[in-house]
Amino acid sequence: xxxxxxxxxxxxxxxxxxxxxxxxxxxxxxxxxxxxxxxxxxxxxxxxxxxxxxxxxxxxxxxxxxxxxxxxxxxxxxxxxxxxxxxxxxxxxxxxxxxxxxxxxxxxxxxxxxxxxxxxxxxxxxxxxxxxxxxxxxxxxxxxxxxxxxxxxxxxxxxxxxxxxxxxxxxxxxxxxxxxxxxxxxxxxxxxxxxxxxxxxxxxxxxxxxxxxxxxxxxxxxxxxx
Numbered sequence: 001x002x003x004x005x006x007x008x009x010x011x012x013x014x015x016x017x018x019x020x021x022x023x024x025x026x027x028x029x030x031x032x033x034x035x036x037x038x039x040x041x042x043x044x045x046x047x048x049x050x051x052x053x054x055x056x057x058x059x060x061x062x063x064x065x066x067x068x069x070x071x072x073x074x075x076x077x078x079x080x081x082x083x084x085x086x087x088x089x090x091x092x093x094x095x096x097x098x099x100x101x102x103x104x105x106x107x108x109x110x111x112x113x114x115x116x117x118x119x120x121x122x123x124x125x126x127x128x129x130x131x132x133x134x135x136x137x138x139x140x141x142x143x144x145x146x147x148x149x150x151x152x153x154x155x156x157x158x159x160x161x162x163x164x165x166x167x168x169x170x171x172x173x174x175x176x177x178x179x180x181x182x183x184x185x186x187x188x189x190x191x192x193x194x195x196x197x198x199x200x201x202x203x204x205x206x207x208x209x210x211x212x213x214x215x216x217x218x219x220x221x222x223x224x225x226x
Contacts, residue, residue, distance in 0.1 A: 001105065001156055002032045004074045004082070005145055006067070007112040008049065010035035012142045022150065025159045033149065034074075038062075041069040050115050059116035067111070067122050074109055082107040084128040087141035087148070088117065091130030094148055098131070102148075103155035110148065112141030174223055178211040 005013045013035035017026055025031045039047040043065050050060040075082055083105050092098065102108060111128060123130070133144045154160055181192040195207045216223050 001030070001103075001153070002034070002078055002080065002082075002107045003149060003153075004077070004107075004109045005033065005035045005112065005142075005149075006038050006070050006074065006109065007035055007140075007142055007145070008038055008114055009112075009140070009142055010037045013145070016146050016149070021159065022153055025153055025156065028158070030156055030158050031153050034077075036070060036074055038066050038070045041066040041073065053116065057116070061116050062113055062118045062122070064119045064121050064125070067118065068125065071109065071111065071126055078107060080107040082109040084109045084111065084126060085148070086111045086113070086118070086123070086128035086130045087133070087144040088113060088130050089132050089135070089137055091132040093135075094131055094133050094151065096151070099148075099151040100155055102152045108152070110141075110145045112145050114140045173212075175212040176215045176220055176223070178208040178215070 007013055013033065016022060017033035017035075022031070022033070026033060038049050042048050048063070049066045050062050053059070053061045071084065075084075083102070085102075085108060087110060111122075122128075131144075131148060133147045138144055179193075181196060185192050185197070193207070195203055
């Protein structure tokens, strides 16, 4: 998978792409993450990528020209047709289901916004898929892009090493994950449930399913209603 990130802060993306599981996935050439600076496509000596909004109002708006040029340039770098994603609070909420869907793409292009957002003709002319990481506002789209990449890349075959790592997690089957324990068996008066220690794998599976359902009922009942 190739992921191109169009950003005003490529150093953030470069650092992310060299860290932890994502860094190992890139080193193993399972994923390639390429950051492109939108300012490189500015049309003036000041490398301006924003301007005042028509109609007045606070802040600045990201301009069409540099964004269109950046997207068209990056799209032409690889033969694989990309899925263009705009990170915006107005978009479809990122879920595990959406992450699974995107992990099957050969190529993603992520567009990170700043200021008061994008000139709306960027939506109209480029028709990106709009994705939000939650109902809150961030300073810029880079953090949202990193959240999306982390959720997606770990689902790419071979990245985690074990397919079970992604099938037995919260949201993978619509439920929250069951409680997990490791050594020691007792810590400050808290003990590991006996069912996990008796070697009865059928009983362990039943217990884990029951715990997943109970945790979901208590903490995220909305998931059961869906």
